[in-house]
Amino acid sequence: MKKMLFLLAAILLAVVMYGCTSSNESEGASDDSEASNESGDSQAEKPTLTFGKTPWTSTVPPTEIAKIILEDMGYTVNEKEANLGVVFTGLSENDVNIFMDYWEPQHEQYLEKYSDSVKIVSTSYGDADWGMAVPEYMEDINDVGDLKGKEDSVNNEVLAIEESDPAVKDIPKAVDAYNLDLEMINSSEAAMLAATEEKIKNEEPVVLFGWRPHSMFNKFDIKLLTNEKIPEVLGSSAVHVVANKELEKEAPEAYEFISNWSMPIDDLEEMITKIDNGENPEEVAQTWIDNNQDKIDKMKGE
Incomplete structure (x- = not known):
């Protein structure tokens, strides 16, 4: 009789232990699944971003640099190559999210036309003569x-x-x-x-x-040439980053990054020269990133 009771107790203990183990494994799997879903949801929440890209040499380096950095931040990034008028139409309709090469005062007419949906986010550099x-x-x-x-x-x-x-x-x-x-x-x-x-x-x-x-x-x-007679014509310009106004809400991390964007004009001119001499634009951009990581960290708010 004692042997029978001992055997029943052992079987009961084994069943209880198995149940606890299964429960823990199930909870662990559930936690892993939830963590995976949360990570996936976080990634899915980042929209695809599209840069406007005009055929000007000054547009290429900043666009390549911003694209690489935003891709590292988890965004999918596209480019739309077009003339300035088409780029601004795209910005106004949110088909284009960001344009890195808006010149003021030369391009004011476009910003004025689409001021309800497009705005200046930051200044790349001034004194663009x-x-x-x-x-x-x-x-x-x-x-x-x-x-x-x-x-x-x-x-x-x-x-x-x-x-x-x-x-x-x-x-x-x-x-x-x-x-x-x-x-x-x-x-x-x-x-x-x-x-x-x-x-x-x-x-x-x-x-x-x-x-x-x-x-x-x-x-x-x-x-x-200087222009002493009419300095208001052919004067210096400032070059800005512009974006669709929905960007701040749709991609806040990307918006913070480009809102802190700036670049020395001498650096940009050096990169333009390298690209004109046949170097790969993406490699030129990556070199600048590697040499300016502290500056990039500040742009990203880190």
Whole structure:
């Protein structure tokens, strides 16, 4: 009888222990599942972000850098290549979330048009000078006014980029203000630079539309002309990051990062030159990231 009672007690204890073990394993699995779901939900909550990307050389490095950093933060990032008008239309409709290369005052008309849905988030850099430029060997031409009476030496031309770019609209204003016998010749950025390079190779006089940041100042020995008569035209610019106003709510971490964004213009110009010389844009961007991690941590609020 005692043996029977002992056997029953042992069986009961084994059943209880098995039940506790199964319960603990089940709870552990449940906890792991919940943790996995929470992690998955957190990842799923981050929306896909789309950058507007114009064909300008100044747009490429900051866009590549921001893209890499946001991808490291867990976002999926796309790019939409288009001209400025299409980029701003996309920003207004939230099909484009961020644009890294908004110039002020040149592009004010776009921000004014879409101010209900698009806003400036941060300033990349100031003192982005632009205007008419000439080679350094044109020693007697230092101000726009110095071109008066010498227009035929440059074939009565100012070489410029696409007529649709708002920045070049100040060239005719300056020509009229100084009563210069010059005509603006519009073409692509690449065509303008190719024509300039040919002139400089032969040390011929040439006037072109120049702006910083750009590799032209590293590639060519050129100078921007001063503009003493009408300084409100062809003046310095500030370059900003703009975004759709919904970004702060939809992607708060991304918004905090770009709201702290800034970059020295000299760094940007150096990267543009490297890319123009054939280096991979993503590798150039990654090198800048590796060399500026403290700055990036501050942008991310860390």
